[in-house]
Amino acid sequence: MPKLSALGSQEEEHHRLVFWATHYDLSTPIDPSSTGLKQNLTSYGDAHFSLFMRKLFIKALGYSEDALSRPIIGVVNTYSAFNPCHANIPQMLDAVKRGVQLSGGLAIEFPTISLHESFASPTSMYLRNLMSMDTEEMIMAQPVDAVILIGGCDKTTPAQLMGGISANKPIIHLVTGPMMPGSYQGFRIGACTDCRNNWAKFRAGTIDIEDISALNEELAPTGGTCGVMGTASTMACLLVALGLMPLDSATAPAVSSARLRIAERTGTYAVTLAKTQLRPQTLLTRDSFLNAITVLQAIGGSTNAIVHLMAIINRHPTLAGTIPLSTVNSIGATTPLLVDLKPSGDNYMTDFHAAGGMVALLHELKPLLHLSARTITGKTLGEDLAQTPFRPLPFNNNRNPIIRPLTSPLYPHSSLIVFTKGNLAPGGAVLKASASKYRHLLQHRGPAIVFTSPADMASRIDDPSLPVTADSVLILQHIGPVGNPGMPEAGLIPIPRKLAAHGVEDMLRISDGRMSGTAGGTIILHVSPEAADPESVLGVVRDGDVVFCDVAQGVLGAEVSGVEIERRKEERRERGGTRGVWEARKGVRGYRGLYMREVNQAEMGADFGFLTAAGPGGW
Ligand code: FES
Numbered sequence: 001m002p003k004l005s006a007l008g009s010q011e012e013e014h015h016r017l018v019f020w021a022t023h024y025d026l027s028t029p030i031d032p033s034s035t036g037l038k039q040n041l042t043s044y045g046d047a048h049f050s051l052f053m054r055k056l057f058i059k060a061l062g063y064s065e066d067a068l069s070r071p072i073i074g075v076v077n078t079y080s081a082f083n084p085c086h087a088n089i090p091q092m093l094d095a096v097k098r099g100v101q102l103s104g105g106l107a108i109e110f111p112t113i114s115l116h117e118s119f120a121s122p123t124s125m126y127l128r129n130l131m132s133m134d135t136e137e138m139i140m141a142q143p144v145d146a147v148i149l150i151g152g153c154d155k156t157t158p159a160q161l162m163g164g165i166s167a168n169k170p171i172i173h174l175v176t177g178p179m180m181p182g183s184y185q186g187f188r189i190g191a192c193t194d195c196r197n198n199w200a201k202f203r204a205g206t207i208d209i210e211d212i213s214a215l216n217e218e219l220a221p222t223g224g225t226c227g228v229m230g231t232a233s234t235m236a237c238l239l240v241a242l243g244l245m246p247l248d249s250a251t252a253p254a255v256s257s258a259r260l261r262i263a264e265r266t267g268t269y270a271v272t273l274a275k276t277q278l279r280p281q282t283l284l285t286r287d288s289f290l291n292a293i294t295v296l297q298a299i300g301g302s303t304n305a306i307v308h309l310m311a312i313i314n315r316h317p318t319l320a321g322t323i324p325l326s327t328v329n330s331i332g333a334t335t336p337l338l339v340d341l342k343p344s345g346d347n348y349m350t351d352f353h354a355a356g357g358m359v360a361l362l363h364e365l366k367p368l369l370h371l372s373a374r375t376i377t378g379k380t381l382g383e384d385l386a387q388t389p390f391r392p393l394p395f396n397n398n399r400n401p402i403i404r405p406l407t408s409p410l411y412p413h414s415s416l417i418v419f420t421k422g423n424l425a426p427g428g429a430v431l432k433a434s435a436s437k438y439r440h441l442l443q444h445r446g447p448a449i450v451f452t453s454p455a456d457m458a459s460r461i462d463d464p465s466l467p468v469t470a471d472s473v474l475i476l477q478h479i480g481p482v483g484n485p486g487m488p489e490a491g492l493i494p495i496p497r498k499l500a501a502h503g504v505e506d507m508l509r510i511s512d513g514r515m516s517g518t519a520g521g522t523i524i525l526h527v528s529p530e531a532a533d534p535e536s537v538l539g540v541v542r543d544g545d546v547v548f549c550d551v552a553q554g555v556l557g558a559e560v561s562g563v564e565i566e567r568r569k570e571e572r573r574e575r576g577g578t579r580g581v582w583e584a585r586k587g588v589r590g591y592r593g594l595y596m597r598e599v600n601q602a603e604m605g606a607d608f609g610f611l612t613a614a615g616p617g618g619w
Contacts, residue, residue, distance in 0.1 A: 019065050024048060035274075036072055039143045054143070063106075070106040071274035073267065074144030076135065076160065078151050080114035085153035085232065086176050087223025088254045092263040096148055096174065099267020105274060107148075107267065112138055115155045117489075117516075125514065126486025128155040128162075129599070129608050130591060135163030136611075144169060145274035148266055152176030152224070152254075154231035154517070157239060158308035165280045165315040166611065170273040172376050173245045174266045175236045177254035178349035179224030184215055190227035191220045192518035193342040196492065204500035224254025227349045228342040230518035234301035235308065240358045241295035242288050243375030244280070247388050251357035253350055269376055276378055281316060287370035289313055289323050290331065291381065294368050297328075297335035298361065300344035300415040300434045302517020303525050304489075311605025320613040325428045325603045328418045329554060335368055336409030337434050340402050343520035344434040345410055347402055355402035360390045364406060410434070414551075419524065422557030423565070424510075424537050424547065427528030428603040433551050435520035437506035442522065444508050445548035446471040448541055448558070453478050454490050462497040470504045473547040477539060479513030480530025481599040481606045483581055485592060491515035491525045508549065510556075512538055512602075524549060524556060526602035532581045540568035 030038055030047040037058070041050040058068065075096055079089035093109060100107035113131040115124045139147055147167075149160040152175045164171040181190040189198075194215075202212045225232035236250040246265060252258040289309065296305055306328060314320045339361060341347050362369065362385055371382030379387075404410055415434035419425050436442055449472045451457035457476055460466055468474075474493045481487045493509040494500075509523045512530035531539035537558065541547065546559040560568075585596035598608040610616045 016065055019069070024052070035145050036070075037068055037143045040141060067106050070104060071145045071271055072143055073100045073105045073107045073270045073274060074139065074142060074147040075100075075107050075109040076138075076147060076149045076151075077109045077111050078114040078156055079111075080116070082119040083114045083116040083153060084220065084223050085116055085179075085225045086114060086151075086156075088176055088259065089150055091260060092150060092174065092176065095260040095263035096150070096267045099264035100271055101267075102264075103268045103271035105267070105271035108144070110138060110142065115159070116153050117155075120155075122484075123486035123488040124153075124155040125488070125606065126595060128159045129595070129611065131156065131159035132162035132166075132607075133611065135160050136167045137163075139163065139167035139169050145277075146170040146172070146270045148172055148174055148270050150174045150176070152232055152236070154235070154304065157232070157235040158312065161239070161244070161280075161312050162315050162607065162611070165284070165312065168279045168281045170270075170277055170279050171244065172266055172270050172273060173239045174263055175225070175232075175239070175245070175250065177224050177236075177252050177256070177259045178227045178233060178353075179220060180222045180253055180255060180350060181227050181348045182218035182221035184218050188348065189215065189219055190342075190348050192226050192230060192516060193228045193520065195219050196516070196519050200495065200500065200505075203494060203497060222253075222255050226518055228518050229299055229301060229339065229344065229349070230516060231302040231304040231308075232517075233341075233349050234296065234299065234305045234517055237295055237299050237301065237358055237361075238292045238305060238309070241292040241362075243283060243373055243381060245376070247359050247362065247384055248357060251349055251353035253353065272378070273376060278374075278376070278378060281318075283374050283376070284316060284319070285373060286319060286323065287373040289319065290327070291369050291373055293328055293331045294335050294365060295361070297332045297413075297415050298337060298365055299339045300337045300341070300411070300432065303416065303430045303432050304514055304517050306416065306418070306430050307514070307526065307602050307606055309605075310603060311607040314605050314607060314612045314614070317613045325418050326420050328416055328430070329414065329420065332414035332416060334413065336404075336406060336413050337411035337415040338364060338404045338406070338409055340404065340410050343518055344415060344432070351402045356390050359385075359388050360403050363390045364403060367406070417551055417554065419549070419556035420554045422548075422555040423560075423562070424541070424556045424558050425527040426537070427601055429510075429524050429527040429556055431522070431524045431549075431551065432520070436522040437520065438522065441506060441508045442551040443549070444471075444473070444522075445546055445559075446473045446508065448473050448475050448543060448545045448547045450475045450477065450541055450543050451493075454484070454488075457493065461494055464498055466496055466498075468496050468499065470499055470507060472507065474507055474509045475538070475541055475547065476509070476511040476513065477531035477541075479511055480527075480532055481601060482585065482596055483530055483532030484513065485595050485599070487512075487514050487602065487606055489514045489516045491523055492519045492521065493523070508547075510538075510547065512536075527556075528601045528603050530601065534569065534573060534582055537565055540565060540572060542568075
């Protein structure tokens with residue numbers, strides 16, 4: 001004892017020695033299921049020595065034995081100076097830590113990869129699975145009793161949840177929140193629906209260089225995620241529906257004090273989770289995911305969210321493969337679009353928040369929800385809602401203009417639909433029907449104009465001699481998961497300039513790629529199998545083939561006989577065709593090679609097969 005006298009008071013010395021006598025009894029093996037610092041020990045062959053080493057190193061950071069004896073809350077910090085959607089994370093970290101510490105826990109932050117849509121080449125989706133691996137492995141590697149996953153930009157929250165489910169430590173999400181809208185010439189604008197609308201106007205020549213340059217200054221006027229119902233906002237709403245975030249935490253603006261209070265409260269919840277050890281594989285049930293799909297339909301959410309949800313489901317050991325893509329249709333058939341936000345409607349996330357956000361929406365959706373699904377509070381969704389009443393504003397004859405009642409929806413049902421029939425996409429394809437500008441295109445047939453790659457499209461789309469009319473069906477091949485690694489958001493095929501100049505704003509467009517959730521139009525995406533697959537029908541469609549879709553029937557096809565399709569596939573094989581890409585991926589080095597060899601198709605989530613619950617090879 002005298003040897004320790006220089007370290008503190010007698011009382012502190014006594015406390016320390018009792019602690020060490022209890023924790024360093026060399027005759028008692030360290031339980032592998034321990035909590036706190038004793039879990040996930042680095043392997044030195046002697047667990048007690050590993051703990052001894054861990055403690056001496058963490059003390060270099062100034063922690064006391066008292067602090068280290070508290071529940072340890074890992075806080076995933078995805079701040080990056082290249083990520084404006086995460087610009088408020090430093091402030092949020094302070095608030096999160098305050099919440100953890102006020103509740104008796106110890107918050108320890110650690111970094112993972114951060115992804116922003118415009119700073120992730122070739123596309124953020126290419127890196128989503130890498131981020132999920134980073135998240136999973138760092139949760140598994142470090143001594144955390146619960147984890148707060150701070151994210152926001154499109155691919156970050158799905159990556160974190162994919163990793164979080166696989167790691168299966170208690171998790172709670174905290175999103176950075178939406179940005180504020182900007183303004184131009186008296187009109188509100190915001191990323192990114194208005195980015196695309198105004199770029200289309202610039203291409204069509206209806207606004208000039210001064211307009212587009214001034215708009216560029218105002219479209220993202222604050223930090224935070226895109227301010228419409230794009231992928232980031234959609235995933236934030238789905239995290240609430242899944243029970244992984246508090247009810248009121250999806251919509252508060254990134255720059256608001258409410259966002260910081262949510263962060264503080266998230267810290268409090270995390271300490272409770274560390275004690276209850278409610279883990280995502282237990283919390284998330286089939287009902288949780290059905291609730292998420294119901295909300296997805298009611299908000300007119302991003303098509304990207306369907307890919308992410310499939311990946312997330314397929315990470316869950318008991319739910320993987322049990323909730324097929326067609327569930328989007330069956331739920332959509334009875335779920336109307338209620339939220340009037342761009343790109344399906346007219347408003348911004350700040351309006352949704354002011355109208356009551358997810359609390360108000362979930363109250364309205366109660367008859368369609370599985371209220372017995374559990375949430376991070378440890379209670380059921382129904383119990384959470386009962387404790388969070390929402391009183392509609394006495395506005396517009398008691399009608400909420402942003403969140404419509406079930407009796408007066410913005411769109412009657414199936415804002416998102418999945419094509420399950422027809423010969424063009426036997427593995428499935430998706431469309432945000434509510435974002436279609438010309439509703440007659442939802443049942444349409446027309447001659448195909450086929451572009452074989454984004455480069456081919458760029459070189460010919462505005463060619464005055466392109467034989468295109470407003471009835472043509474524009475098809476873009478080879479932007480799928482393997483053919484164009486990362487499955488880029490290139491599915492928003494622009495309207496050919498010669499048609500745009502005559503006021504054409506929408507055409508039926510089809511690809512095996514994705515599209516930003518902030519974009520609109522009659523655009524069919526995620527066609528599977530993708531064109532690069534030697535068995536793909538999309539890959540052998542040609543100019544002039546009559547292509548048709550019928551949204552009501554879920555049919556997407558090409559009027560090409562089965563015999564002719566097989567003949568074309570054979571011809572493509574003999575030419576080498578895409579077999580080059582399909583075969584050549586075996587010899588590609590690094591992460592790109594891993595991605596190309598392991599990624600599965602969109603209807604399975606474009607995850608790596610070996611990361612799914614089905615294990616190596618996936619499905
Ligand atoms: Fe991050 Fe849109 S770019 S949410």
